[in-house]
Amino acid sequence: SQQGEEDPQALSIQEGENATMNCSYKTSINNLQWYRQNSGRGLVHLILIRSNEREKHSGRLRVTLDTSKKSSSLLITASRAADTASYFCATSSNTGKLIFGQGTTLQVKP
Amino acid sequence: GAGVSQSPSNKVTEKGKDVELRCDPISGHTALYWYRQSLGQGLEFLIYFQGNSAPDKSGLPSDRFSAERTGGSVSTLTIQRTQQEDSAVYLCASSFTVTSSDTQYFGPGTRLTVL
Numbered sequence: 001s002q003q004g005e006e007d008p009q010a011l012s013i014q015e016g017e018n019a020t021m022n023c024s025y026k027t028s029i030n031n032l033q034w035y036r037q038n039s040g041r042g043l044v045h046l047i048l049i050r051s052n053e054r055e056k057h058s059g060r061l062r063v064t065l066d067t068s069k070k071s072s073s074l075l076i077t078a079s080r081a082a083d084t085a086s087y088f089c090a091t092s093s094n095t096g097k098l099i100f101g102q103g104t105t106l107q108v109k110p
Numbered sequence: 111g112a113g114v115s116q117s118p119s120n121k122v123t124e125k126g127k128d129v130e131l132r133c134d135p136i137s138g139h140t141a142l143y144w145y146r147q148s149l150g151q152g153l154e155f156l157i158y159f160q161g162n163s164a165p166d167k168s169g170l171p172s173d174r175f176s177a178e179r180t181g182g183s184v185s186t187l188t189i190q191r192t193q194q195e196d197s198a199v200y201l202c203a204s205s206f207t208v209t210s211s212d213t214q215y216f217g218p219g220t221r222l223t224v225l
Binding site for chain 1: 141153218
């Protein structure tokens with residue numbers, strides 16, 4: 001079963017623009033992670049934010065976490081055509097078992 | 111070093127047949143996970159193994175699904191008497207341990223099509 005929802009389901013932007021994706025979850029968590037998936041195959045880990053953190057940066061990625069609202073956002077700045085992919089948030093509690101959101105499909109037009 | 115590998119990359123089978131999917135985790139990783147990705151259900155956890163501990167099978171959708179991990183390394187996911195709703199991409203991941211803070215590295219997946 002899915003942990004929560006992501007929005008938007010699909011996002012189309014121009015190269016150079018910023019992309020923001022949101023994720024909501026239902027239960028208490030230890031951390032939240034974001035993954036990217038190209039062409040419906042393997043998932044690539046992007047960033048992990050712990051439940052006691054509010055914001056984290058990695059290169060052009062910025063992730064926020066609001067545990068009171070059970071929500072997270074992923075911001076990709078200065079997007080590139082190569083960022084075109086599906087993005088998933090995933091939560092875990094005491095073990096590494098990941099519960100995924102529905103995903104956001106991002107298209108970056110050159 | 112080598113990442114997680116899975117075989118076959120694609121599998122087409124007839125309804126009612128059994129299939130075996132294989133996963134080779136990253137060397138030294140003690141935790142191994144299976145997930146399934148289908149159009150209707152999204153990404154779902156199936157089962158994980160951690161060292162010699164009993165696996166967490168809580169995500170297996172029916173008793174037709176089983177998995178084993180031999181020698182703490184390679185894992186095989188077996189689906190018996192396949193049904194059309196089993197069609198999906200089956201993803202394997204491994205991590206150093208099973209704690210929630212360890213990054214899981216995913217394989218390329220096996221696309222299963224049940225006719």
